[in-house]
Amino acid sequence: MKRSPEGAVKRRSEGAAKFSLLRRLPPAWRRPLAVTGGLVAVFWLLIVVAAPLLAPHDPLAQNLPRLAAPGAGHWFGTDELGRDVLSRVLYGARVSIPLALLLVAMSLLVGGVLGACAGFFGRWVDETVMRIADLVFAFPTVILAMVVAAALGASLQNAVLAVLVVSWPSYARVTRGLVMGLRNREFVLSGRLLGFSAWRSLRVDILPNVLGPLLVLATLDIGTATLLLSGLSFLGLGAKPPTAEWGAMVADGTQQFDKWWIGVFPGLAILTVVLAFNFLGDTLRDALDPGTARTLGAEKERVA
Amino acid sequence: MSPRWARSRDTGGGRRLLARHPLARFLLRRTATAVLLAIGVTLVTFVLTNLVPGDPAAANLGQRAIGDPAIVAQWRHANGLDKPLPVQYVTYLGNLLQGDLGESQQSHQSVLTDLSTAVPATLELAGAAIVVSLVVGVAFGVVAALRRDRFTDQLLRVISLLGVSVPTFWLALLAFYIFFYRLGWAPGSGRLDPGTTAPPHVTGLYTVDAALAGQWPVFWNAVGHLALPALVLTAYTVGLLTRFTRSAVLEVLNQDYVRAARAKGLPGRTVLFQYVLRAALVPVVTVAGLAFGALLSGTVLVESIFAWPGLGAYAYRSATTLDLPAVMGVGLVVGLVYLTVNLAVDVLYGVIDPRVRVQ
Numbered sequence: 316m317k318r319s320p321e322g323a324v325k326r327r328s329e330g331a332a333k334f335s336l337l338r339r340l341p342p343a344w345r346r347p348l349a350v351t352g353g354l355v356a357v358f359w360l361l362i363v364v365a366a367p368l369l370a371p372h373d374p375l376a377q378n379l380p381r382l383a384a385p386g387a388g389h390w391f392g393t394d395e396l397g398r399d400v401l402s403r404v405l406y407g408a409r410v411s412i413p414l415a416l417l418l419v420a421m422s423l424l425v426g427g428v429l430g431a432c433a434g435f436f437g438r439w440v441d442e443t444v445m446r447i448a449d450l451v452f453a454f455p456t457v458i459l460a461m462v463v464a465a466a467l468g469a470s471l472q473n474a475v476l477a478v479l480v481v482s483w484p485s486y487a488r489v490t491r492g493l494v495m496g497l498r499n500r501e502f503v504l505s506g507r508l509l510g511f512s513a514w515r516s517l518r519v520d521i522l523p524n525v526l527g528p529l530l531v532l533a534t535l536d537i538g539t540a541t542l543l544l545s546g547l548s549f550l551g552l553g554a555k556p557p558t559a560e561w562g563a564m565v566a567d568g569t570q571q572f573d574k575w576w577i578g579v580f581p582g583l584a585i586l587t588v589v590l591a592f593n594f595l596g597d598t599l600r601d602a603l604d605p606g607t608a609r610t611l612g613a614e615k616e617r618v619a
Numbered sequence: 620m621s622p623r624w625a626r627s628r629d630t631g632g633g634r635r636l637l638a639r640h641p642l643a644r645f646l647l648r649r650t651a652t653a654v655l656l657a658i659g660v661t662l663v664t665f666v667l668t669n670l671v672p673g674d675p676a677a678a679n680l681g682q683r684a685i686g687d688p689a690i691v692a693q694w695r696h697a698n699g700l701d702k703p704l705p706v707q708y709v710t711y712l713g714n715l716l717q718g719d720l721g722e723s724q725q726s727h728q729s730v731l732t733d734l735s736t737a738v739p740a741t742l743e744l745a746g747a748a749i750v751v752s753l754v755v756g757v758a759f760g761v762v763a764a765l766r767r768d769r770f771t772d773q774l775l776r777v778i779s780l781l782g783v784s785v786p787t788f789w790l791a792l793l794a795f796y797i798f799f800y801r802l803g804w805a806p807g808s809g810r811l812d813p814g815t816t817a818p819p820h821v822t823g824l825y826t827v828d829a830a831l832a833g834q835w836p837v838f839w840n841a842v843g844h845l846a847l848p849a850l851v852l853t854a855y856t857v858g859l860l861t862r863f864t865r866s867a868v869l870e871v872l873n874q875d876y877v878r879a880a881r882a883k884g885l886p887g888r889t890v891l892f893q894y895v896l897r898a899a900l901v902p903v904v905t906v907a908g909l910a911f912g913a914l915l916s917g918t919v920l921v922e923s924i925f926a927w928p929g930l931g932a933y934a935y936r937s938a939t940t941l942d943l944p945a946v947m948g949v950g951l952v953v954g955l956v957y958l959t960v961n962l963a964v965d966v967l968y969g970v971i972d973p974r975v976r977v978q
Contacts (some may be wrong), residue, residue: 348776424763452660453957454950457916458934460944462664465938542786546920548933549788569924575796582789589784597780 316584342585352594353616359588361483362408372399374406374559379387385576392576394567400576403559404584410471410560412588415541420541423533425479426486431517431525434494448484456481464552471560474553477553478543482536489532493525535596545585561585650972653958660950663717665708665943703851711947720951723946725936730948733933738952739823741929745914746824747849752914753855753907759857760864760903763897764872781859786969788920791851795924798847805847808926811840848925852917856910863906867899874898900971908964915953 362369372379372389377397385392391400433444451459464479494517497503503520511519545562547553554560561581568578702710714721720730763775798805806812810825818828818837826845829838871877872895880890918931926932930949937945 322943347773358898388715450656450663453656453660453954455912455916455919455953457919458938458949458953461919461935461938462950465941538784542784544785546788549786549920550923550939552939561651562786562788565786565792569792572792572796578789582786582792585786585789586781586784589786590780593780593784597776 320486346598348594352590352591352598355591356595357414359408359591362405363412366405366409367459370399370402370405371401374398374402376558382571382574382577384574391580392574393590394564394577395574397467400564400580403564404561406578407557407561407564407581407584408588410554410558411541411545411562411585414471414544415537415588418478418544419533419536420535421475421479422482422486424545426435426483426524427490427529427588429483429502430487430490431494434491435498435517435521435569437495437515441491444487448487449485456543459545460543461550461552462549469552469555471548471554471558474544474547477547477552478540482540482543485536486529486532490529492526493528494521497521498522531596531599534592534599538596541585541589541592625750632748637645645679649958653955656958657951658712660954661711661947662708664947664950665704665711668766674750682861684875694842709922711944715951720948723937723945723948724942725940725945730944731920733945734930734948734952736823737928739931740927741915741918742826743826743845743930744849744918747845748856748914749911750915751849752853752860752910752929755853755866756857756860757900759861761868761891763861763865764868765868765891772865779858779861782856782861784858785854786817786922787851787917790854791921791924792850794847806840806843808924810819810844810927811837815840821872821880838949848927852914855913855917859910859913860903860906864899864903867902868895871895871898883978886924897971901968904964904967904971908960909959912957915956 374400375538379393379397379399381393381397382390383393384394385400388608389399389401391404393399394403408426429444432443460474460477460481463480464474467476496537497520503516506516506520545560548560548562549562549566551566554563556563561584564581565578565585567572568581571577718731720734723727723733725731726733759775761777763772766772795805795808799807811817815837818825818832818834819840821828823830825841826838829835829841877890877894880894881887885894900918915931918927918929919935920931921927922929922931923935930952932948933945937949938941
């Protein structure tokens with residue numbers, strides 16, 4: 316697909332029209348997938364808030380019988396240290412979900428700013444940013460994230476940084492494309508002629524026009540971010556041992572794989588969170604016009 | 620969507636000389652890209668592993684040796700880590716030109732030797748997975764498009780979303796538990812049963828080698844070991860390909876020439892395979908290239924559970940021990956695979972879409 320300025324502008328403006336319509340037209344959100352996704356997402360957000368009230372035990376206390384199968388008192392069983400798996404799964408939501416949201420927000424910011432500069436200023440800025448982005452794309456995400464996380468040292472913060480390193484380029488690409496389409500439109504040019512600085516042009520004229528599609532991309536990305544983060548923790552490059560983190564809990568499960576409940580429940584938690592956000596993202600993608608939806612989709616899948 | 624490298628920077632003076640022959644230009648650009656990528660990949664890995672807090676000496680020497688500055692200094696000297704960074708990097712590039720990737724600090728073998736066993740293992744796994752994914756994903760996508768908005772379409776949509784949402788490492792654990800531990804259908808971990816000798820080395824792919832040598836029991840053993848990890852890996856790519864095939868087919872179905880083909884009474888099968896599918900395959904091939912990259916990512920997680928001695932497991936081991944030459948070796952191989960896949964995608968464009976050939 317060629318990114319001719321006219322095409323991009325056309326697609327973009329149609330996208331903007333549909334996007335503002337979307338807010339007024341709830342029917343798009345009445346579809347079963349969207350409703351399911353929305354309910355599950357709200358369910359997990361509630362758990363993030365209310366985990367201490369809901370959890371029957373202290374997620375770190377090692378005072379239950381070890382490796383007990385699911386039953387009364389410990390519905391999801393206990394792990395090899397006698398900790399309650401249900402409580403750990405509930406508390407795990409407080410680790411994975413906020414971090415995934417933070418990560419997506421950071422990728423959006425970093426990729427958006429770099430991509431906007433690349434698209435707006437062109438020339439060497441564009442070349443530098445996009446070649447670095449190409450380089451990141453040439454690495455499989457998990458391997459690059461793994462190298463970064465290992466180099467920085469295993470911790471949750473570093474895992475977030477590592478995933479940020481691999482996830483900003485898709486935002487940069489989309490933003491660059493959108494900004495390039497807008498850069499030479501009359502309303503931007505007239506602003507420049509009135510003496511707007513580049514920064515003011517970007518902020519006042521361009522930002523409102525690119526924010527919609529970027530937010531869609533970000534929604535689509537929450538699931539991927541959760542998967543990558545928990546994957547790094549699974550490899551031992553994220554959460555440190557006592558922390559109740561879902562990926563790390565699945566890793567515990569591989570040590571005791573005949574005790575299925577240790578790994579299965581945290582994995583189900585990851586699956587439901589990711590699925591919920593993907594359901595929502597899928598609906599959003601469909602609600603937008605096909606052109607924009609496809610561009611966004613292609614960029615998003617590259618991340619994965 | 621034009622291939623990524625077609626958009627990349629033109630490579631200077633050679634262009635004027637060779638610009639007349641498109642194939643020469645294409646190859647020149649590809650070679651230049653490969654060199655740039657090799658430099659980029661090694662530089663990134665080099666900078667990352669050197670400028671960050673992690674210390675390779677600390678990762679490789681034991682607790683007690685770390686306390687002894689003499690041992691640390693000797694280890695650094697032996698690995699060339701006491702020289703200035705640019706010198707280290709140039710030395711590495713010089714050796715690389717001679718095909719020397721250095722020695723792994725963990726296995727104490729040359730990185731090339733390590734890679735020569737790890738790469739075929741992973742290619743066998745990822746290759747099997749991509750073939751299955753393509754067949755299943757494209758079929759699902761076509762069916763979903765033809766049954767648009769009906770129950771089958773909705774079902775396939777949920778299945779494909781499940782596929783892209785499920786954590787690979789968890790699915791691997793679940794599959795291992797159910798099919799190995801509970802049902803006993805799948806053989807254990809590794810590439811062959813313990814005690815089975817590997818087939819004579821030709822390609823390094825055990826299934827192919829065993830078939831070539833006519834060792835059918837070994838072949839079936841290798842297939843058995845391959846099946847479960849490969850199927851686990853397909854979950855994500857099947858989901859991806861289903862969604863993309865569906866939207867690509869839908870787009871083509873609305874084209875005038877398809878309506879014209881129907882209107883003039885061509886049988887449905889002819890329209891589907893010769894008119895719709897062929898045009899729809901162009902974007903699908905692009906995604907398949909990307910999916911292969913995703914598969915390589917997935918192998919890191921899956922190989923650790925199935926004890927598959929491949930590139931993913933090797934990458935994990937070398938990344939966690941900051942084994943610099945090994946990490947760069949992995950980066951180079953992965954970059955090379957990426958370029959090859961992109962090249963294959965571009966060649967396939969030409970095969971599928973005659974318009975590309977004219978350009």
